[in-house]
Amino acid sequence: MWMRDVPLADLTRWKIGGPAPAYAKAGSEEELRTLLAQVSGEPVLVLGRGANVLISDxxxxxxxxxxxxxxxxxxxxxxxxxxxxxxxISTVVQTARRMGRSGLWILEAVPGTMGGALRMNAGTAEEGVWGRTLWAEAMWPDGTVKRLARGDVSPRYRGIDLDPQAVFLRGELDAPSGDPERIEQEHLSRREAKLRAQVYDLPTCGSTWKNPEPPGPSAWRLIDRVGMRGARRGGAQISEKHANFIVNLGGARAQDVVDLLVETRRRVLEETGIALEPEIQFWGFEEEVLRELGAVR
Ligand SMILES: Cc1cc2nc3c(=O)[nH]c(=O)nc-3n(C[C@H](O)[C@H](O)[C@H](O)COP(=O)(O)OP(=O)(O)OC[C@H]3O[C@@H](n4cnc5c(N)ncnc54)[C@H](O)[C@@H]3O)c2cc1C
Known part of the structure; x- marks a missing residue:
């Protein structure tokens, strides 16, 4: 059932964003089909755990x-x-680790849902989840379901090529049994490295910018170079711990985050000639703002 004017901020990691004009939860394929039919053709947004989305105020x-x-x-x-x-993601990863199934350390300490991971091709800098995905099924607005293999979605660093209206339903990961001790070690070292370097104690959406193509410098180095580490606008701050993370210190608005992003991108472009591209997704922003953020070409 669609509900009107539902607050979304608490459904996101950043705790930022205005209400949805309509919101619903789908618990089965049939329910999803019905909900999509009820909005007949209107573009629908799927929210996982909001670990990679900035929703406008x-x-x-x-x-x-x-x-x-x-x-x-x-x-x-x-x-x-x-x-x-x-x-x-954390539940699936924990199962793999506990049961000695290999390969899923790439999703260790990545917050969110498996649907979000498929859409973002989440993982490490070198490998995304589609490298381990045998197939995934998605529903289109007219209710049809298609099974997709890796070759159908052309996975790339933090993205895939797929109709934005397709809703992932389920999938299957290649996870063969392996040496339990080695698997445990892979998970632990990835987790420790992430907890050491990244921010888990404040609301954030992880890396805000994609790293430029190697051998270019990583995004956090560029942000550092232009003096934006620690910069603050309203309740939002570029993390002192990791310059590619923006944290909500309390009461941050989407506009505060956008102001930081626009200034960072402008300074990096002026000082290095590199045009940063955002990793996070933007919902509810004007085309002009998206262009300033480098989210559309
Ligand atoms: C502390 C921290 C660390 C992180 N570390 C990493 C990391 O190491 N590697 C990495 O890749 N990411 C990382 N992230 C980013 C984030 O965890 C991933 O992008 C994750 O996959 C987002 O999942 P989600 O369910 O929250 O998606 P959301 O943020 O809710 O959505 C992201 C996108 O996926 C789409 N989507 C969600 N569900 C579906 C579905 N069922 N069907 C179709 N589209 C869907 C949304 O519409 C949106 O476009 C990190 C984030 C944080 C906060």
């Missing part, structure tokens, strides 16, 4: 869906793990 300006129920589970099979797109 005015709200996303489109109906927002979240997955629950049958989409929240996962199942361990002989050499694979099958998951619903609403399953938490």
């Amino acid at each position: 005015a709200g996303p300006g489109a109906p927002v869906l979240q997955l629950e129920g049958e989409f929240a589970g996962h199942e361990v099979l002989e050499q694979t793990i099958r998951f619903g797109a609403g399953a938490q």
Whole structure:
């Protein structure tokens, strides 16, 4: 059932953003099909755990869906793990680690849902989740479901090529049994490295900018170079700990984050000639703002 004017900030990691004009939770494929039919063709936004989305202060300006129920589970099979797109990444990763299944350390300490991970091709700088995904199924606004393989979505660093209206439902990861001690070690060292270098104790959306193509300097170095580490606008601050993270110190508005992003991008471009590209997704912003942020070409 669609509900009107639903606050979204608390459904995001950043705790930022205005209300959705319409919001619903889908617990089954049938329910999702019905909900999509009810908005007949209107673009719908799917929210995972909001670990990679900045929602404007005015709200996303489109109906927002979240997955629950049958989409929240996962199942361990002989050499694979099958998951619903609403399953938490951390739960799937913990299962893999506990059961000695290899390969999923790349998602260690990555917040969010498996649907968000598929859409973002989440993982390390070198490898995304699609490198481990055997197939994923998605629903289109007319209710049809298609099974997609890696070759259908052309995965790249933090993204895939797929109709933005496709809603991931479920998928299956290649996760063969391996040496439990080595697997435990891979997970632990990845987790420790992330907790040491990144920010987990304040609301953030992880890395805000993609790293420029190697051998270019990483985004945090560029931000440092132009003196933006620690810069503050309203309740938002470029983290002192990791210059590619923006934290909400309390009461930050989307506009505060945008102001920091625009200034960072402008300074980096002026001083280094490199045009940063955002990793985070923007919901409910004007085309002109998106262009200033480098989110559209
Ligand atoms: C502290 C921290 C550390 C992080 N570290 C990493 C990291 O190491 N590697 C990395 O890659 N990312 C990292 N991230 C970013 C984030 O965790 C990932 O992008 C994650 O995949 C987002 O999942 P989500 O469910 O929260 O997606 P959301 O932020 O809710 O959505 C992201 C995008 O996915 C789409 N989406 C979500 N669910 C679906 C679905 N079912 N079907 C279709 N589209 C969908 C949304 O519409 C949106 O476009 C980090 C974030 C934080 C806060």
